Amino acid sequence: MKKILVSLTLGLALTACSTSPEVKTAQPVDVTVLGLNDFHGNLDPTAFAGVQVPKADGTGTTSLLAGGAEAIGGELAAVRATNPNTIFVGGGDLIGASPVTSSLLRDEPTVAALSKLGMKASALGNHEFDQGLKELLRMQNGGCDSNAPDKACKFEATYAGASFKWLGANVVYKANGTNPFEPYYIEEVGGAKIGFIGAVLKDTPTIVSPTGVAELDFLDEATSINKYVRVLKAKGVDAIVVLIHQGGVLKQGSTEKFNTVGCRDLEGDIVPIAQKIDPAVSAIISGHTHQGYNCVVPDPTGKPRIVIEGDQYGHLLQRLDLTVDKANHKVLSVKAENVVIDYTQRKTNGTLDANMTALIKTAQAKTDVVKNQFVVNLGAAQIKRAADRASESALGDVIADAQLEATKAQGAVIAFMNPGGIRADLPGTVKANNAITFGDVFAVQPFGNTMAVMDLTGAQIKALLEQQTAGPNAGTNAKVLQVSAGFTYTLTLTAPEGQRVSALKLNGVAIDPAATYRVAMNSFLSTGGDNFTVFKEGKNVVQLAGLADVDALVSYLKAHGAQLTGTVQNRITIIK
Structure with missing residues (x-):
């Protein structure tokens, strides 16, 4: 299948754990990370203005139909067939502000879909907190004790919760400073340990209902991330990737776009955060601003580091290809791509995810009367x-x-x-x-x-x-x-x-x-x-x-x- 993508490769020598001068030898491991940000329960594809295609009647162009769980599932299957060392993660706002098909069922269909697609971890997003902390903990852990009993456990009789982990390194209880959600996640593939640290923008309490997060503090993003970089180093991980629900925009007047390789015109809140994050982090998967970019931002030592975001609603998947020296706990190189998820092409080629098709039909059957x-x-x-x-x-x-x-x-x-x-x-x-x-x-x-x-x-x-x-x-x-x-x-x-x-x-x-x-x-x-x-x-x-x-x-x-x-x-x- 033809894919539209952009790529960026950086040569790196980032020590994630070992301080020994001894150089060990082992076959490097190729690891692929696929990221999804700001999905917002869009199980069905939507228009992606970033790519224009001819109209069927030949009268001009229209936005590409992109994203949706079926096409995302098709892309995941294709990538996993090429590289079994593939990890699917999220950049936050997977749920919340969702269309009827998901929202009327309290976003349980979306959580079920992402779990079945094999997502391993995601940063918390501000919209995950839309219904308050208690409801978000239910979304993570399962059960039917919801503040919306008319919507909860109506997709399936028992809601099992997310099989992936929402990560919030900078989210703590005011009472005791502990994290209500895991701050990091480690996945081992091909013998390599890949660590993910998740964070949400510290201004979350100003953009969600304050009562829903009244018992929480949202701490400085970079400080919190760096705290857990040290923890992951001590655990001997071979690479660290940050998942952060905070992003930027391309400067006004910039000619750079989502398909610009190594863009330099990024501005906004993510830039000063990225500049403070420990150099041991190989790449930063961002979100929140619903923008598409594949940029580089200097780390604290001045070396360029990838900061990437994939638009919204699954239009783009952020792809990182890491070559990992697991013997010396180093990342030898990182290649970054923004892959366009072309729904129409996959439907034509018969490569949509059949399990996702069935899941969406089930959700639609329960919501279409209202919709x-x-x-x-x-x-x-x-x-x-x-x-x-x-x-x-x-x-x-x-x-x-x-x-x-x-x-x-x-x-x-x-x-x-x-x-x-x-x-x-x-x-x-x-x-x-x-x-x-x-x-x-x-x-x-x-x-x-x-x-x-x-x-x-x-x-x-x-x-x-x-x-x-x-x-x-x-x-x-x-x-x-x-x-x-x-x-x-x-x-x-x-x-x-x-x-x-x-x-x-x-x-x-x-x-x-x-x-x-x-x-x-x-x-x-x-x-x-x-x-x-x-x-x-x-x-x-x-x-x-x-x-x-x-x-x-x-x-x-x-x-x-x-x-x-x-x-x-x-x-x-x-x-x-």
Whole structure:
């Protein structure tokens, strides 16, 4: 089968354990590591914009259909047939923010799929914590004692848990400093011991519901990883690979892409972390930012080291080919590849994983009745979310309007929506007559958030909007809140921090800093999620536990969907 891939080879002499000057001899071992990041329960393939293919009708190009458990399983089988010393691992966010087929069954089908595909270990991701620590421990260990009894143990009568280990070297209990999840994992293949250390971004408590992780501390990533590098050295491993749910982006204007070999234009949070991680680590498999890159970042000694990420949803598998000198506990070379998982090609060639096909059909049989419920025929073929989180989007406008309409009875006059909560275009794939189903809507807002309302002063609203580009949300982490009809303002990115928001108006009238306004948002934002801590200062807070955000959007679409044009409403003037 033809594969699209990129590769990078680095010559290394990284001592993982032995300090003896004696040079021993043994046949080197070739080990292949395949990594999957930000899968988010996408058991079915989705469009990968990184590769364009001709349309069937010959009228142009369209995004490649890529990923999905069946095609991933086909790739794993092909690689294992070539090299039995293959290890399948994850970069976090394997579950959470998932489509209906997985999410309505509490992501148990996804865990079952990855277990059957032979995954050995994965970094924890922030979305693994979406439903809180107790539920995540259940996902790891099994059982039916869930905070969602309507969803748990409905895929299979007894949920067995994950056969792979979620790793969290930097996640500890506040009470005693112990790790609720294993910090590392060692796999022996071909006589070589390969150690994996897992970590999640330390800012996880700011981007998940704070109550769900209240008993945990998330420590510095590099410091925690280096602590366990020393442990693995003492255990005599022959190679160390880091799995970290933190990533970067290619610099604005860069010509480098997912298929650029040894890219140098990487920036973002992963770069300073990688620069601090012990040189004994041979490569870093990253995630979180849903980007495709195969870059090099200097280690603490200045030597180049691979940092790789595989887009999202299984579109790319990160492949590392290591040549290991097990006699002297050294990695002689590392070759890095981003392999495109072409679903259509594998389906045509008959090399999809039949076990995954059967698993997906079982999950679909249990969820399709809900997924396929008709909602509306849109007035546009598709309403799109933003390509980045620092801009207004047509879909963000619609969601904010839906939330305002759903909370007007509680007095709301403005609604705010976090861009990171918008997970797909509406619909992801255009249908005949612009039809929208519940599954399409759920894919947009899969978190199970409910609505909330509170009072904020005009001054607090301005302070809230300043947080979009300040502090933890500065630079590439900027997050522009989507706002409802009637509310407008200007965001000047070139102005000093704290002075970027101006011209705030509601229905054409300037916002009064001293006046009080009733505002709406989802439950995640209401507790300060995504670093919008001003929401925690709100007064007269009402949590509408019976009003799910997805239901608010469904109701709005039924009432107004036929009139929607799919255009950005330009409520926010962004000056760059």
